[in-house]
């Protein structure tokens with residue numbers, strides 16, 4: 001599961017796979033009885049009917065996965081923090097790009113309402129309804 005969207009500066013809990021087994025035979029108690037289960041561990045057990053295509057194929061099989069919410073490691077924490085910084089950088093770059101194009105678009109506009117110069121009656125915008133000086 002992707003938790004890279006969590007912007008917390010503190011360590012967070014990540015849903016982590018702690019056990020996985022695939023087998024031609026049905027999964028049984030002996031496959032998982034060594035695990036020291038915790039109350040909220042999630043057990044996903046089932047049968048995959050297999051898949052065949054030109055690019056990718058796998059045979060039918062039984063499977064079990066067990067996931068647990070585990071506090072992220074130092075390495076995962078660092079990686080997530082770096083991703084947050086990168087996301088902020090790209091977000092700012094996108095905002096700046098749209099700021100520049102909007103700046104060009106509105107360069108010659110009324111600074112109160114954004115109307116093209118002239119359509120706001122005059123350059124000083126004395127009659128502009130958005131001009132705070134006209135709110136007397």
Ligand SMILES: [Zn+2]
Nearest residue numbers: 110113120128
């Ligand atoms: Zn105006």
